[in-house]
Amino acid sequence: MSQSHPSADPVDDLDQPQVTRPAAKKKKFPFWAQIFVGLAVGVVLGFIARTWDVEWLTQTLSIIGNAFVQLLRVIVVPLVLFAMIVSITKLRQVTNAARLAVQTLIWFAITALASVVIGIVIGVLTGPGTHASIGTEGAKASATQGTWLDFLTSIIPSNIFGASVSSKVAQADGAVAVTSSLNFNVLQIVVLGIALGAAALAVGKKAEPFVNLSESVLEVLQKLVWWVILLSPIGSAALIGRAVATYGWDLIAPLGIFTLDVYVGCLIVMFVLYPVILKLHGLSIRRFFAGAWDAITLAFVSRSSIGTLPVTRRSLVEKLGVPSEYASFAAPLGATTKMDGCAAIYPALAAITVAQLFGIDLGITDYLLIAFVAVVGSAATAGLTGAIVMLTLTLSTLGLPLEGVGLLLAIDPILDMIRTATNVAGQQLVPVIVSAREKVLNRRLYDGEVDYVSEDERQLVTA
Numbered sequence: 001m002s003q004s005h006p007s008a009d010p011v012d013d014l015d016q017p018q019v020t021r022p023a024a025k026k027k028k029f030p031f032w033a034q035i036f037v038g039l040a041v042g043v044v045l046g047f048i049a050r051t052w053d054v055e056w057l058t059q060t061l062s063i064i065g066n067a068f069v070q071l072l073r074v075i076v077v078p079l080v081l082f083a084m085i086v087s088i089t090k091l092r093q094v095t096n097a098a099r100l101a102v103q104t105l106i107w108f109a110i111t112a113l114a115s116v117v118i119g120i121v122i123g124v125l126t127g128p129g130t131h132a133s134i135g136t137e138g139a140k141a142s143a144t145q146g147t148w149l150d151f152l153t154s155i156i157p158s159n160i161f162g163a164s165v166s167s168k169v170a171q172a173d174g175a176v177a178v179t180s181s182l183n184f185n186v187l188q189i190v191v192l193g194i195a196l197g198a199a200a201l202a203v204g205k206k207a208e209p210f211v212n213l214s215e216s217v218l219e220v221l222q223k224l225v226w227w228v229i230l231l232s233p234i235g236s237a238a239l240i241g242r243a244v245a246t247y248g249w250d251l252i253a254p255l256g257i258f259t260l261d262v263y264v265g266c267l268i269v270m271f272v273l274y275p276v277i278l279k280l281h282g283l284s285i286r287r288f289f290a291g292a293w294d295a296i297t298l299a300f301v302s303r304s305s306i307g308t309l310p311v312t313r314r315s316l317v318e319k320l321g322v323p324s325e326y327a328s329f330a331a332p333l334g335a336t337t338k339m340d341g342c343a344a345i346y347p348a349l350a351a352i353t354v355a356q357l358f359g360i361d362l363g364i365t366d367y368l369l370i371a372f373v374a375v376v377g378s379a380a381t382a383g384l385t386g387a388i389v390m391l392t393l394t395l396s397t398l399g400l401p402l403e404g405v406g407l408l409l410a411i412d413p414i415l416d417m418i419r420t421a422t423n424v425a426g427q428q429l430v431p432v433i434v435s436a437r438e439k440v441l442n443r444r445l446y447d448g449e450v451d452y453v454s455e456d457e458r459q460l461v462t463a
Contacts, residue, residue, distance in 0.1 A: 031232070032293045038233035039240050039301065046244025061241040068235030071228045072307035077189055079225060079310060080332045082218040084193025087328035089200050089211050096438055103434045104330050108338050109375050111277070111426055115269045115340040116374035119348030120367050122265050128258035128349060129356020134407055190332050225310040232298055232311075239301040247414055255411055258353050262415050265345040266422040270296075274429050281436050287446055291319030292428040299424035303416045305335045308424050315428060321442030322431045330434070334427035339390070341422030344374040346415065347394040354395060354404030366398050373397050388412070 042061070049057040091097040200207040200214075252259050275285040289296075295311040302308055313331040316322040322330070348370050355362050373394045388405060395402055435441035444450045 032297060034233040035236050035294065035297045035301075038236035039297070042237035042239065042241035042301075043244055044241075045237065046241035049241070049245035058242065058245045061238045061245060064238035065235060065242050068228075068231060068238065069302050069304060069307050071231075072302065072310065073304065075221065075225050075228060076306050076309050078217070079221045080189045081193045081196075082214050082221060083313070083328040084190055084332060085197045085200065085214045086211070086218050087325045088194055088197025089214075090325040091329070092201055096440075100326055100434060100438055100440075101329070103437060104333065104430060107430045107433055108334070111273070111430065112338075112340055112344050112375045113371060114273055115265075115344035115422075115426075116348050116371045118268055118273065119265050119345040119374075120352070120370060122261050122268075123349045123352035126257055126261055127356060128255070128261050129353040131257040132255050132353065132357060134254040134357070190336060193332075222310075222314075226314070229311055229314075232294075236298065236301045239303075243301075243413065243417070247411070252411055252414060255353075255408070258349065258408075259411060259415065261349050262346055263418050265349060266341050266418045269340055269345060270422055270425045274425060277429065277433060281433055283432065283436060284447060287448060288320065288429070288432065290448075291315055291446070292425060295424050295428060296421050300417050300421040303413070303420045305339070305420055305423045305427065308420075309335045312424055312427055316431055319445075320428065320432050321445035322435045323440050323442075326435065326440070327431060330431040331427065334430060338427045338430060339419075339423045340426040341419030342416075343390045345422065346419050347374065347391050350391050350404075350408055351394050351398060351400060353408070354400050355398075357404060357407065358401055360400060362398070369397055370394060 045057060045061060048054060049061065200211055274288075278285050278288055292315055295308050295315050298311050299305060299308040305312075309331060312335065313327050316327040316331060317324045351370055352362065355366075373390075388409070391405055391408075392402055395404060432441065432446070436443075442450075
C-alpha cells in the first residue's frame, strides 16, 4: 500500500480500519474485463445467429439471458427489504442522517435537470422527427400509460410483499392461453423497509432480536447475490448476443437520427456532465469509473436498474468508499427514482421526435414542461416499469398524441441498453458526491490507496 497523503477531509484522519485484500486472493483477470470478454463473445454469437439464421442459437441465448436477469431480480426483493431495515436502524447512530437523505434528493434533481437540458438541446439541434422515414398512419397509443396520481398509488404497499399478479390472454389457432406473472413493486419494498426499520427504532430494546435477525439475513442474501453476480460474464454474453441476433439496422434505420441522439445524449451525460460534477468536488474521474464500471456494463446488457442493484450497492461500498448504511439507503432509492437516461434524456428527445412527426411546433413553455416532468416525473412513475410510462406522462402533459409512443416501441430495447447504463451511472454518482460533501466518503478507498475494505469494516462515521 502506498504512503497515505495528507487530506483536508476529516474522515481520512479518523481511525478507520484499512484492510487490504491479500495478494493471493486478488483476481488476475478483473471482473469488468470478464464482462467485456462476455460482451465480445456475445456479439460474435449474435452475429452468427442473425447472419445464418441459426434459430436454436438465438433461443439458447434468450433462455440463458432471461434466466440470468430473473436470478438477479428475484434476489433483489428480499435484499432491498432487509438492506433498508438494517440501514434505517443503523442510521440512528448518525447525527446527519436526515441531511444525507435531503442532499441525495437535491442531487437527484440537479443531475436530472442538467440531463434533460442536454436532451432538449440535442433534439432542437438535430430535429430527429424531421429526419425520420416513418409514417404516422396506424400508430396506436401504448396500453401502459403514466399519470400524476401514479406516485401516490405506487408508494402505498398493496400487501406486505409489495407484490402484484398480472395476467395476459393470448389466442392462437382457436386455443386460448392465459399466462400469469408475479411482479414486485420495488418502491413499495423500499417504503416497507423504511417503515419496519423506523418501527424497530421506536420499539427499542425489545426489537433487538429482530434487528439482529435482519442483519444475519442480509449477510446471507449478500453472499447469495455475489454467487449470482459471478455468472455475469455468461449472462452478459447471452443478453448482448440475443440483442444482436434479434435487432438489425433495418429496424433502426427509419429512426436512425433519434436512436443516435439518445446514445449521444446519454454518453454526454455519463462522460461529460458526470465528470464535470466529480471534478468540481475534487474527485478522480478515472477512479469513479473504475469503481462504477462493473455495474454500468451489467446495466447495459441486462437493461434493468433493479436487476443491477446488488452490483451497484457493492460497488458503492467496496470500491467507491460510500458508507455501507448510506449505500443501503441510497442505492435502492436511486434504482427506483434516479433515471437520467429513462426519465430525462429519452423522454425529452422522444417528445421532440413525436411532435415533429405529427407536425406540432413546441415553444419555450413546452420545453420547460419537459424539464419539469423529468425532475418530478421520475418519482411519479417510480413504481411502474420502463421508460414508456415516463414518455406517456411527458406526452400527456404537453398535449401531444399518445399514438406517437407506438412508433418508438420497435426500437425501445436498443435504446433501453444505453438508457439503463446512464441510470446506473447516475445512481452511483450521487451517493459518492453526497458522501464527499458530507465528509463521510472514505477517500483512501476511493483514491485507491487501499485496495479493498470489507463491508463489515465500512461503517458510517458519525459526523
